[in-house]
Amino acid sequence: MIIFSESRQIVVESYRKQFERVGELLVQMQGDDLIEWLTLSGKDEVSAVEAVLIGDGEKDLEHVTAIRHRLEVPVIALLDNRNLQDLVSLYHAGADDVVCKPAHCEELMVRIAAIKKRILRVPNEMLGQHAGGCSEGQDRITIFFDGADPMINGEPLSLPRRERRILEYLASVNGRRVTKAQLFSAIYGLFDDHIDENVIESHISKLRKKLREALGRDPIDSKRYLGYQLDRQFVTMVNDRPMALSA
Template sequence: MIVVVDNRELVTNGYKSLFGSEGVSSAGFQVDEFRGWVETAADTDVSAVEAFLLGDFPERGAFTKLVRSRSNAPMIALSDARTLTSTLDLFAAGIDDVVAKPVHVKEILARVGAIRRREGIDRARSSVDEICVFNDGRDAEVAGEPLVLPRRERRILEYLVANRGRRVSKQQLFSAIYGIFDENVEENVIESHISKLRKKLKMRLGYDPVSSKRYLGYGIGV
C-alpha cells in the first residue's frame, strides 16, 4: 500500500486512482489527518505501507522523524517547483528521494524498488522454493512457468512471498491488497481470494505451498 499525503484532494485522489490502475492499493491523507494516523494507527496498518508519497507542503521535512518512529518504508517527496536548496533540505531531513511533478506512478514504484535495493531488499524479484514473483506487474513464475493470476490473487502471492518464513494475518493481507480505508469491501473477501490462489498453486505444483493456522494467519515457507 502507498500512502499519499497532500492537502489537495485533487492530488491525493488523482494518485489513488493512478495507483489503483496499476493494481497497487493506496490511501490519501491531508496533513493533519496523516499526523494523527501515524501516531495512533495499529501496527498491522502501518506495516502494510510500502512507501510514503509526500506532496508539497511546508511541514513535510519535520514529518520524517514521526514516520521513522513507526516505519522504515521509503519516503518520496513530490516537488511542484524543485530547487537545489529545497532538495538538499529534504534529503537532510531524511527524505529518501525527491521527484519533480509531473511523474508517472510507474516511475514512483520503480524509485521505491530502487530505494529498497539500496537497503539490501530487492523487491523487484522474490522467490521461495518453486515460486518466483516480480513486483513490477509481471506474472509470477511457478515451477518454471508463468502463472497468470487475477490482480488481487497476484498481489496476495507477492505479499506472502515477500513475507516468506513468517505468518501474516487476514487483516494484514486485506490492508496490503485493498488499503486500510476501503469500506466497500468486506475483509472476508481475502479468504475467497486465498482459496482460489491455493487451488491454482496446488494444480501447478502438486501440493499446496500456503499453510494456514487459526488465529496466526497464512504463510509460505513456514
C-alpha cells in the same frame, strides 16, 4: 496500501486512478493527521502500509523524519520543482528517494520495488534452510512489485490483481506471518466498510491452488488464528527491469 501525503485533491485523484490500474490502493493522509494516525493505530493497521509518497515535498519536510521513525517502508518525496536545497534536506530527513513531478505511477512502482528489495534483502546464508528445499534456480517464484504478473520457473503466472497483490504483500513482510485482517487492510484499505473481510479467504484459496499447480507444492503456510506465511525459500524479488512507461 500506499499513503499519499498531498493537499491538492486534483493531484491525488490523478495518481489514484493511475495506481488503481495496476492494482494498488492509494490513500490520502496529510501531515499532522498522518502522524497522529501512525501514533494511535495498532500494529495490524500500520503494517498494511507498503509505502509513503510525500506529495507536498519540502512543505512536509518536518513530517518525513516522524514517518521514518514509525515506518520501515519506502518513503518517496515528490517535488514540484527541482531544487538542490530541498532535495538534500528531504534526504537528510529520511526520505529514501526524491523525484520531480510529474512522475508516472509505473516509475514510482519501480522505485518502490527497488527500495523494498534493499530493505528485504535476505543474506545468502539464510537460503537453503527450508527442509526439503529446492535446488538453486528451480521452483522459484519471481515477484516484481511493479504491477507485472509473477513468474514461476521463468514462466509467467497470470493472476487477478487481488491475488497478485496478496502474493506481493506476503513477500514484502520478510517471511513474517500476517493475519487475515492485515491482508484485508493492505488490499482493500482500512476504511472500506462495504466489503467483508472474509473475502480474503477466497482470494488466498484460489492463489494457493494456482501456486500448487505451478510449483508442485504450496509455498503458503496457514495457521488458524495466526494467519498466513510465505516461505521465502521459494521467492526471488526483482526490481532491475527496464521501465516501459505509458504515455
